[in-house]
Amino acid sequence: MPTIEFENVSKIYDEDTVALDDVSFTIDEGEFVILLGPSGAGKSTMLRVLNGLTQPTEGSVRIGGKELQGNRSEVGMVFQEHYLIESKTAFGNALSGALSRNGLVRSALGLHADADKMTALEALQTVGLLDEAGQRAESMSGGQKQRVGIARALVQNPEIVLADEPVASLDPKAARDVMRYLKKAATEQDLTTITSLHQVNIAREFGDRFLGIRDGEVIFDGDADDLTMDEMDRIYYGETKSGETIPTGAASGEVGETDAEADAATDGGGRA
Ligand SMILES: Nc1ncnc2c1ncn2[C@@H]1O[C@H](COP(=O)(O)OP(=O)(O)OP(=O)(O)O)[C@@H](O)[C@H]1O
Numbered sequence: 001m002p003t004i005e006f007e008n009v010s011k012i013y014d015e016d017t018v019a020l021d022d023v024s025f026t027i028d029e030g031e032f033v034i035l036l037g038p039s040g041a042g043k044s045t046m047l048r049v050l051n052g053l054t055q056p057t058e059g060s061v062r063i064g065g066k067e068l069q070g071n072r073s074e075v076g077m078v079f080q081e082h083y084l085i086e087s088k089t090a091f092g093n094a095l096s097g098a099l100s101r102n103g104l105v106r107s108a109l110g111l112h113a114d115a116d117k118m119t120a121l122e123a124l125q126t127v128g129l130l131d132e133a134g135q136r137a138e139s140m141s142g143g144q145k146q147r148v149g150i151a152r153a154l155v156q157n158p159e160i161v162l163a164d165e166p167v168a169s170l171d172p173k174a175a176r177d178v179m180r181y182l183k184k185a186a187t188e189q190d191l192t193t194i195t196s197l198h199q200v201n202i203a204r205e206f207g208d209r210f211l212g213i214r215d216g217e218v219i220f221d222g223d224a225d226d227l228t229m230d231e232m233d234r235i236y237y238g239e240t241k242s243g244e245t246i247p248t249g250a251a252s253g254e255v256g257e258t259d260a261e262a263d264a265a266t267d268g269g270g271r272a
């Protein structure tokens with residue numbers, strides 16, 4: 001059974017900005033999906049709709065067969081900015097992921113069940129930070145903070161993890177580390193994961209499936225072999241360099257760095 005279903009979903013902001021334009025797709029349980037596309041394509045909007053942060057203007061979004069209504073606790077979110085509490089330890093930050101399950105009052109009073117504390121430690125272990133559990137966020141590197149952000153999402157005990165450019169502000173090595181831990185968590189806990197990324201090289205290493213978004217439409221849906229240089233140019237520039245029309249299911253093969261890939265990698269690296 002598909003765990004995520006988008007059916008003819010459109011999102012129109014301010015009457016004339018069409019952020020999503022009649023988008024339909026399904027994602028099966030356990031898939032690790034990466035959203036690619038130029039700035040303004042609609043990637044964040046898609047993730048926000050899934051997380052219940054934004055209402056679609058038209059269409060239907062279902063998770064586990066149920067119509068999406070409001071914020072769902074089974075959906076964990078990792079952001080570009082980590083939003084950790086700097087003065088809290090890695091453990092304290094991870095534990096705050098239990099908030100959506102326990103309610104604000106109990107969490108504010110620090111009334112965390114031992115089970116939650118165990119879950120927080122396990123989540124830190126999953127992201128390779130068990131030894132740093134007692135370290136304050138303020139003294140951690142950007143990559144470590146993002147990994148704590150992943151741990152916090154895992155403590156929520158989600159079925160789905162959404163990540164909006166989780167590695168945009170990191171150097172390539174730290175970015176790979178974060179993606180490796182995200183993938184490990186997804187595999188170990190059988191999570192369905194959707195991540196938007198601007199670093200196409202890194203995306204190719206980790207994604208099982210790629211959705212290419214352009215002008216609010218899904219114009220590519222395939223695996224790493226399908227994601228040829230021409231497809232990448234079509235996603236990022238709207239056409240191939242030679243202006244050719246691209247047949248679907250293009251032949252797989254050795255893929256070098258396209259203009260799109262080089263640009264995207266530079267863009268991504270420059271974001272703070
Ligand atoms: N809250 C909003 N109000 C009005 N327009 C918005 C809002 N959020 C996004 N948009 C517009 O919707 C379109 C899609 O934006 P979105 O943020 O989803 O793109 P994106 O693919 O995430 O881009 P980026 O790669 O820069 O993060 C853009 O034209 C954007 O300006």
Ligand SMILES: [Mg+2]
Binds near residue numbers: 044
């Ligand atoms: Mg975005």
